Amino acid sequence: MERGSQFRPKILGFLCNWCAYGGADLCGVSRYQYPPYLRVVRVMCSGRVDMGFVLRAFQNGMDGVFVGGCWPGECHYITEGNYDALAMMHLTKKLLREIGINPERMRLAWVSASEGVRFAEIMNEFSAKVRELGPLGKGEGLDPQTLAVRLEAAAKLVPYIRLVERERLRPPVRTEEAYNEFFTGEEADRIFKELVVSRLVENEVMLLLRKGPRSAGDICGALGLTISEALGYVNPLVRDGLVRYDVEHNRFALA
Numbered sequence: 547m548e549r550g551s552q553f554r555p556k557i558l559g560f561l562c563n564w565c566a567y568g569g570a571d572l573c574g575v576s577r578y579q580y581p582p583y584l585r586v587v588r589v590m591c592s593g594r595v596d597m598g599f600v601l602r603a604f605q606n607g608m609d610g611v612f613v614g615g616c617w618p619g620e621c622h623y624i625t626e627g628n629y630d631a632l633a634m635m636h637l638t639k640k641l642l643r644e645i646g647i648n649p650e651r652m653r654l655a656w657v658s659a660s661e662g663v664r665f666a667e668i669m670n671e672f673s674a675k676v677r678e679l680g681p682l683g684k685g686e687g688l689d690p691q692t693l694a695v696r697l698e699a700a701a702k703l704v705p706y707i708r709l710v711e712r713e714r715l716r717p718p719v720r721t722e723e724a725y726n727e728f729f730t731g732e733e734a735d736r737i738f739k740e741l742v743v744s745r746l747v748e749n750e751v752m753l754l755l756r757k758g759p760r761s762a763g764d765i766c767g768a769l770g771l772t773i774s775e776a777l778g779y780v781n782p783l784v785r786d787g788l789v790r791y792d793v794e795h796n797r798f799a800l801a
């Protein structure tokens with residue numbers, strides 16, 4: 547595996563124009579050192595960073611994604627976009643965990659424009675963490691095809707997850723503690739698993755079958771499921787007429 551001194555991770559950073567970007571700029575002009583792995587996208591607020599952006603970054607070969615925003619209470623917009631970023635971070639980490647990607651490949655941090663040292667420290671820590679995790683996919687023991695199918699299935703689910711978030715995943719108050727407590731709590735986990743996970747696996751099955759007919763064993767191997775789990779997801783797709791079972795070749799295919 548490409549770890550240790552050989553591996554130079556690719557990290558994409560979405561930095562809020564008003565704070566983290568200023569912190570990164572101050573870090574640069576002050577000549578504080580951090581590894582040269584970061585590529586920066588400047589956004590007007592961390593709340594602008596959608597889950598789809600993070601997944602697309604991973605689909606395009608990034609090994610880590612960083613989001614930098616203003617400290618809670620200091621967002622420059624009345625919508626307090628940094629709380630949206632915090633919710634997005636929690637949900638994205640849940641999704642990454644479900645598709646077998648280490649959620650530590652994503653990090654959200656608050657950095658003000660005067661915190662150049664803090665920016666360098668965070669980037670040093672995060673770069674070391676991503677290097678330790680290894681290249682995306684290889685570090686998780688996923689082959690490139692499985693990684694691509696899982697990321698695409700997750701990306702297709704983003705609009706639906708936004709809907710679930712709006713309807714069912716609303717923390718009671720806008721404080722960082724309340725958000726962290728809510729999104730790491732049992733109720734949010736239960737709702738996420740109940741409403742999101744089965745759709746995610748169905749998407750993965752459909753994407754896999756789009757590449758050609760597969761036996762139940764192939765589906766298990768590609769998606770890391772047991773036979774009964776795989777059939778539990780495939781049979782409803784057969785019932786709904788989206789997938790057909792080819793008896794002669796003992797394979798499932800798109801209808």
Ligand code: FES
Pocket residue numbers: 562563564565590591592593615616620621622623626627628
């Ligand atoms: Fe910086 Fe909203 S303006 S996080």
